[in-house]
Amino acid sequence: MLIAVASKSGTQVDQHFGHAERFLIYDCAAGQPRLVAEKPVEKYCSFDPDHPFREDKFSAIVTALEGCRAVISAQIGELPKQELEKRGIAAITAVGPIDQALLAAHGTLCGCGFNCGKKSC
Template sequence: MNENEATRRRTMKIGIVSTDGKNVNDHFGKAERFLIYEAGTAAPASITERKISPLSTGDKSHQFDAARFNAVAKALEGCQRVYCTRIGDRPRQELEKRGIMPIIYEGPIVAIRTTAE
């Protein structure tokens, strides 16, 4: 295994819910974009930004909209985790079915450390 292959095995793509680009600081359902990072044992490296229409419509009944969710989840394709301050049960379950693990976290993006398994 060469050095590049070893690095790829220790890193993963993650989605970040952030309003300021510095901190994980918003609810999954309110996200208007995902910041996509390559993360591992060092500070995450920014790859791209994927803009979306928020899953939440502001309706207090919180009805799950599969079509709306699918559009949001598509923006996370290739990611193994998504970091957010909160997420509803149904969106969490649906992401997990797609192999994306929601991580509840609030704080600086540069503090995130993870190892691909």
């Protein structure tokens, strides 16, 4: 199971979805999360509280997250969250160490612990 993480530091979930300039992609199926890719993206957020949905930037992010079952970020707006979920990507908010956030997200998505052997993992 692939899960994307919005992280500025590389060790913590510490970035808002719309502020991310990269997403770290982890494979969580092998018993321990393993970083498999870093996907650079253009920031979705324009820092304008009334900004409209920016389909072009959002679509580019979705393309970068291809194959991911979820994206974990410190915060995400309601509209981007709904749009991700329409595309089959769960939007999960968390803060703190990436490994702990991945464990919690994996358990939520799969209903198990790591390395359960299910095909969905």
